[in-house]
Amino acid sequence: MTQKLDPWKSSEISDYAKLFEEFGISPFADVLSHIPNPHKFMRRGVIFGHRNFESIVHALNAKKPFVVLDGFMPTGRAHFGHKMVMDQIIWYQQNGAMAVVGIADREAHAVRGLSWAECKRIGVEEYLISLIALGLDPNRSRLYFQSECLPVMNLAFELGTKVNLSELSAIYGFSGETHLSHMVSTVTQGADILHSQLLEFEGPIPVVVPVGADQDPHIRLTRDIASKMNLFLIEVRKDKDGKNYFSVRGKGAPEDSFLRIETQLKARMKTKFTAKVSKEHMDIFGIFEEADEEILRTAVQEIELELGGYAFIPPSSTYHRFMSGLTGGKMSSSIPESNIGLSEDPKSAAKKVMRSKTGGRATVEEQKELGGEPNKCSVYELFYFHLVDDDNELLQIQKECESGELLCGTCKKNAAEKIEAFLTDHQEKRRIARERLCEFGIQY
């Protein structure tokens, strides 16, 4: 297969390159080959970037526990744009993750003016029921409403002591007109991301947050605050011969902490190492194996926890493209014609597909001659993101479109049938999911 499934590559790559360079997001392609059975969004370049996904790759391969965390704001109906995120949550769960999902009702209430009852209804009816219907496993999931989650709120307050106005303004461009709770939302999201690592939940554990690139400021802020909260900072450095060594620094940790870490390493590591220990710092030479590095990180973590610290593992993130709206432009909950709701009538959804914007040419003749343009086609996006799991089948559609063989009418009809079938099935599953809410700890 020489042709690659990534129709946007040519048109949008410049924007992404900027993200990679300016903000330090890494290309997802770099880690893709290390992921066992990658999700179609990974294979197809829908997920194009990441931060620190290596720790999730490690967990996936070593079958170690990790967390996938995401949140939904309950202001309108859940549509296929949200399904994208739900699909990822479920994929991670099926591959060993604990799924933690927060409903941002506090913001929906305070900023968007919805009543608490309405926030609850939308959160459950639109989001949680569809998430469960899509296959969430109650045994490894925790669903919560922000307004009911004390640990998140208390942690958010604590995170807020580690970031000042100048830092927030630099990241988000806040000004004098910014209201206080807009700023608070940044650390609330930080607490959403980090709270699973509190001892009352999972303790220190890798966490991955699948988001759009627009959410990256929250990820950067959270990673930054997480390291500020920690007592110890572990860094890989290079000695004068260019060899890697580990540096462990402590902020206000008791003087004997580093000696205690050294003792732990001596007891556990098989490889010979040397440690240079001072009051607030230690350098460790001779660790080259991943297993040894893990012993080091575990030893530091244990001592930090004993000292009452958090030992947060910096969270990981992935960045996905967004689907376009059916009418072209942005997909938006507030424009019903631009999206298909997960609880929408299947027949009306099929009609929307028949009316949607395609990458077809002005005339049939032109299209037969020039071929269609799948990279401008919202129907192709439906196949690409949701309706076609098999890469070969998708490639076939793309080829036939580009060659002018497949015309928009046929293609739309195909998509409309698939949408109708999916929604009919999904809504039957939603009916069952509603009965199972209590299995997920949801009072409704």
Place this chain on the structure above:
Amino acid sequence: MTQKLDPWKSSEISDYAKLFEEFGISPFADVLSHIPNPHKFMRRGVIFGHRNFESIVHALNAKKPFVVLDGFMPTGRAHFGHKMVMDQIIWYQQNGAMAVVGIADREAHAVRGLSWAECKRIGVEEYLISLIALGLDPNRSRLYFQSECLPVMNLAFELGTKVNLSELSAIYGFSGETHLSHMVSTVTQGADILHSQLLEFEGPIPVVVPVGADQDPHIRLTRDIASKMNLFLIEVRKDKDGKNYFSVRGKGAPEDSFLRIETQLKARMKTKFTAKVSKEHMDIFGIFEEADEEILRTAVQEIELELGGYAFIPPSSTYHRFMSGLTGGKMSSSIPESNIGLSEDPKSAAKKVMRSKTGGRATVEEQKELGGEPNKCSVYELFYFHLVDDDNELLQIQKECESGELLCGTCKKNAAEKIEAFLTDHQEKRRIARERLCEFGIQY
């Protein structure tokens, strides 16, 4: 009695005048005569200023429900400076108030670095047990820890949507270095003050907050946000003949709101009135009786609540002077010699009194000639604030001191005996209070 019990008046009046003029704090003297059986802090000018205390005067006289709200930060031991506040809380409760007391453990944990367990221990052992021992009635009180109080946190978030960075900076002088949670504390205190007015608690109700003048920015901010949160604003205005009339404005209230208010008034008011109603505003002429004003306020409140609004009554506050430290200077929890702890050994406390700074002269001869200076004497302050309830007895001490009759040795001994007796009794009461925590809903 021509001489007044207010030894600081001459030295500090200029500072207070500034508070009155610049910030709009009203002199407490203006309302004093309307208070049935005023507390000694009121009679003695310890409480020197207020905002909107008229609504509390009204509640006290009409025997209507109201709330007294205060908070303690559990960072160190509770001393006689805190007892000042506790005494006021209990006085209001004994005069009909519901007492609501919050322990600001979230700030103690996040900002001062105390563990949650330590915050809980100090909050209960130092503050709540002494408050109960001083006479708090479990039937009309609600004690809470901020970190456990979802309604306060959710309300704080909502209040935070009504205030922006510029406004906060203007009030508090925040700068780029100010950390986010420092800012959040302002609206958390606002939510502490306002949350009793939520329907899940008391609903709209007058609330008084007894504080030092340094806390006035929180009061001003809270009063300001409370009116921003409300759908309707009632103001008293003057017509062209200088007669009062009432103006009711609505922010985004449904168009028929004012007609509904008018209907209510017609049904309830005996006095003849005229109303000029427009879409977003109504003027009401002919209300001169307090009873009629109350009918108006109640009608507006009811319709606001029906519309899902809060109808907050702007909170009231009083401002008290602080006691000086025993060693002169400020009384501070972090300087043990400057204060006497409520759980301190009575004998050691008595010794502290014997070592404390008085308003005595350099020599006995000089003192006999010139008299002592009670306004510079920390022992006299102990009498004034805590140890002498009878104003005549206190005045006697003051006179004998000023005339040179009463020397510091005798006076200190008297104070030391009183302190020892008080603490011995208080600590016995603390022992009993500890057994009664569950009556106050405290799990410990």
